Amino acid sequence: MFIEQLFNGLVLGSIYSLIALGYTLVYGILMMINFAHSEVLMVGAFVGLAAYTLLAPPAGGWVALVLVLLVAMTASGLLGIVIEKLAYRPLRQAARLAPLISAIGVSIILSNAVFLWVSNQLLSFPKVVPEQSISLGFMKIGSLQILIFFTSLILMAVLHFMVQKTKMGKAMRACADDLTTSGLMGIDVNKVIAFTFLIGGALAGAAGVLNGMYYGSIKYNLGFLPGVKAFTAAVLGGIGNIAGAVLGGFLLGILEVMAAGYLPNGSQWKDVFAFVVLIGVLLIRPSGILGERIAEKI
Amino acid sequence: MYKLKSRLLLGLAMTLVSGCAQKSASVRVAVAVPLTGDIGTEGQGVRRAVELAIEEANQSGRFPYLVEVRAFDDRADPKEAVSVANLIVSDPNIVAVIGHYNSGCSIPASQVYARAGIPMISPASTNPKLTAQQLEEGWLGPRSIFRVVPTDDVQGTYAADFVTDKLKFKNFAVLHDKTPYGQGLAEQFRERFAKRGGQILAFEGIASGDRDFKALLTRLKSLNPQGVFFGGLYPECALLIRQAKEIGLPATFFSGDGSKTNELLKIAGPAAEGAYLSITGIPVEHLPSAKTFLEKYNQKYPGATVKPFDHFGYEATNIALDIISRVGPDRTKFIDELKKIRYQGILGTTEFDAKGDTKNKIITMTKVKNGEFAIVN
Structure with a gap:
């Protein structure tokens, strides 16, 4: 049973990690929390459903999955860029609170727009790829869980490659180090920031589709809870740190599942448990597990 | 004024x-x-x-x-x-x-x-x-x-009698969504089922609006209940049924009128086959x-x-x-x-009786068959 629970936690954690990466990428460069990120995730799920209904072969399958993921990721990535351009860029020189409020505003606008114009009901989301139950002898796992887990891992690997090996990744790392100096060194800061939002949004879009497939339904407010959890995961791992976001996501997923799986009446207490651990970690390491202490700038 | x-x-x-x-x-x-x-x-x-x-x-x-x-x-x-x-x-x-x-x-x-x-x-x-x-x-x-x-005491009691008399189930895990409706229904079921000699293996609340029940269901699997009774509404019920199937919990699902909707069939998909849902009154059709x-x-x-x-x-x-x-x-x-x-x-x-409840207390039990609700009593 422990291994089954661990696997449940890893799958849940992989979705949290994907979302947490979006928070952490933006924070790493702009030092702001993009509260609209959870709504980008929700929009991604809706676009994914639309893409499936309009474009994909009704039988589903791998082609459909790749298609749905690509369309949702593109749409969410572009949405990320638009949000940055309209709501954050004009406020970049403003006090730090201003873009934060702007982000909350965007979040409310997006969820209400979907609520009013798309649907205010629970819509069922297809599994896209037919599901099988795979028996490993001592435990049974669903192919959907494996699919979600590995899709997330692949996306994280792609992100890692992009940040570490490409020129744009190098520029992103430079901007994360020092935005002003990077600009002085000839890096097109606006382009790098827009690219960061594109990547973060695309990951959120993928997470939205995976979330929809996993739970079989989507709704205008579906982003809120995973958004809060992923933000927590990012803080737990050390916000601004990419490895930290992944670690935090998996840790949070596993903690929740273990709380629900082993504590009596744990299912209703799992969120409390997860947040108690967060507070505990922050008391000991205020910058998160992998977060570095930011040197005082004089 | x-x-x-x-x-x-x-x-x-x-x-x-x-x-x-x-x-x-x-x-x-x-x-x-x-x-x-x-x-x-x-x-x-x-x-x-x-x-x-x-x-x-x-x-x-x-x-x-x-x-x-x-x-x-x-x-x-x-x-x-x-x-x-x-x-x-x-x-x-x-x-x-x-x-x-x-x-x-x-x-x-x-x-x-x-x-x-x-x-x-x-x-x-x-x-x-x-x-x-x-x-x-x-x-x-x-x-x-x-x-x-008709009220939940009628509905929960009916469901408990149904599983004891018709299906001869011996043990159950009972879940509810902590709302007055869901918990009330689940408690009525638990009380009656225990009175009829059945064994309650677990009685637990879930958070309404939660979407991940795999951990809880995996734990239930180790208790190996014949049936799971859920007091609550269809969004959670559909996910419970679906995720139970995914983790391989073989128990039969039961729920009440709050879960018997076509949305449940859509979200739970083929996993809903064989689930029992009681409803108050007779289905309109x-x-x-x-x-x-x-x-x-x-x-x-x-x-x-x-x-x-x-x-x-x-x-x-x-x-x-x-x-x-x-x-x-x-x-x-x-x-x-x-x-x-x-x-x-x-x-x-x-x-209406002295409390204001209808005296017309009919409960119908339905079972999901080929993606539809079929009446079984």
């Missing part, structure tokens, strides 16, 4: 709620159900049925004035239900309330109605406390709360007396599906209209009349 204030409030209520122009002073019936959110589809159905009944009444020429419907959205949220109730009691033209849907909304809202002396007939709330609270000391108004659906209702409903709302509580909403409205046609738009006389009514309608004969 009082008059001015009430006019202002009325004006405010009208603008807020409808925004449409008024003909003349008329008699109003309020329908207060969730119109948006997860349960919005169900509430919309009830609203359609109520509007159908009112439209028929106006066309029949039984009334010397126009009877109007005012629809209010409580969003299945108890806080919202209370503010909606306050809006309703501030409209002096509203004679009766058809609502609310969720027990968790009906109970707090009913206290507002009772204080204002407005009769309320719930078409869907099944928690026994809704009507039982009126007999408690300190009840602030007349006994004005009624319902046309199996009620011979409801045939004309269905025809008119489909004629007025082409493309809309009839939801599980629509015929209860229709019946409740017709009862209200019957009384208004006899005693006029007077809340006090309405309540007195409602206590002694013996109404013959699409549900059969409706009479």
Whole structure:
């Protein structure tokens, strides 16, 4: 049973990690929390459903999955860029609170727009790829869980490659180090920031589709809870740190599942448990597990 | 001054709620159900049925004035239900309330109605406390709360007897969503099943709105229950059934009327096969007396599906209209009349007991077969 629970936690954690990466990428460069990120995730799920209904072969399958993921990721990535351009860029020189409020505003606008114009009901989301139950002898796992887990891992690997090996990744790392100096060194800061939002949004879009497939339904407010959890995961791992976001996501997923799986009446207490651990970690390491202490700038 | 204030409030209520122009002073019936959110589809159905009944009444020429419907959205949220109730009691033209849907909304809202002396007939709330609270000391108004659906003690007990007698199940895990409806239903089931000699392996709450139950279900799997009973609504029930299948929990699922919707079949998919869902009353498509209702409903709302509580909403409205046609738009006389009514309608004969519950207590058990609900009793 422990291994089954661990696997449940890893799958849940992989979705949290994907979302947490979006928070952490933006924070790493702009030092702001993009509260609209959870709504980008929700929009991604809706676009994914639309893409499936309009474009994909009704039988589903791998082609459909790749298609749905690509369309949702593109749409969410572009949405990320638009949000940055309209709501954050004009406020970049403003006090730090201003873009934060702007982000909350965007979040409310997006969820209400979907609520009013798309649907205010629970819509069922297809599994896209037919599901099988795979028996490993001592435990049974669903192919959907494996699919979600590995899709997330692949996306994280792609992100890692992009940040570490490409020129744009190098520029992103430079901007994360020092935005002003990077600009002085000839890096097109606006382009790098827009690219960061594109990547973060695309990951959120993928997470939205995976979330929809996993739970079989989507709704205008579906982003809120995973958004809060992923933000927590990012803080737990050390916000601004990419490895930290992944670690935090998996840790949070596993903690929740273990709380629900082993504590009596744990299912209703799992969120409390997860947040108690967060507070505990922050008391000991205020910058998160992998977060570095930011040197005082004089 | 009082008059001015009430006019202002009325004006405010009208603008807020409808925004449409008024003909003349008329008699109003309020329908207060969730119109948006997860349960919005169900509430919309009830609203359609109520509007159908009112439209028929106006066309029949039984009334010397126009009877109007005012629809209010409580969003299945108890806080919202209370503010909606306050809006309703501030409209002096509203004679009766058809609502609310969720027990968790009906109970707090009913206290507002009772204080204002407005009769309320719930078409869907099944928690026994809704009507039982009126007999408690300190009840602030007349006994004005009624319902046309059988209660959870009937439903939970029925389900427990069904699994003991028909299916010979020996043990169960019982889950609920901690709402007055879900927990009430689950507790009634647990009590009766234990009394009949069954073994309860687990009794646990889940958070309403949660979407991941795999950890809990994996734990249940190690207890190896024959059946799982869930007291709650379809969004969580569908996910429980679906995720149980995914992790390979072989138990048979049981739930009540709050989960028996087509949305459950869509979200749970093939995993729902073999699940049992009890409902209050007889499904409308199996009620011979409801045939004309269905025809008119489909004629007025082409493309809309009839939801599980629509015929209860229709019946409740017709009862209200019957009384208004006899005693006029007077809340006090309405309540007195409602206590002694013996109404013959699409549900059969409706009479209310001393608490205000219908004496017509039929429960139907359905089982999911080939993606549809089939009646098994």
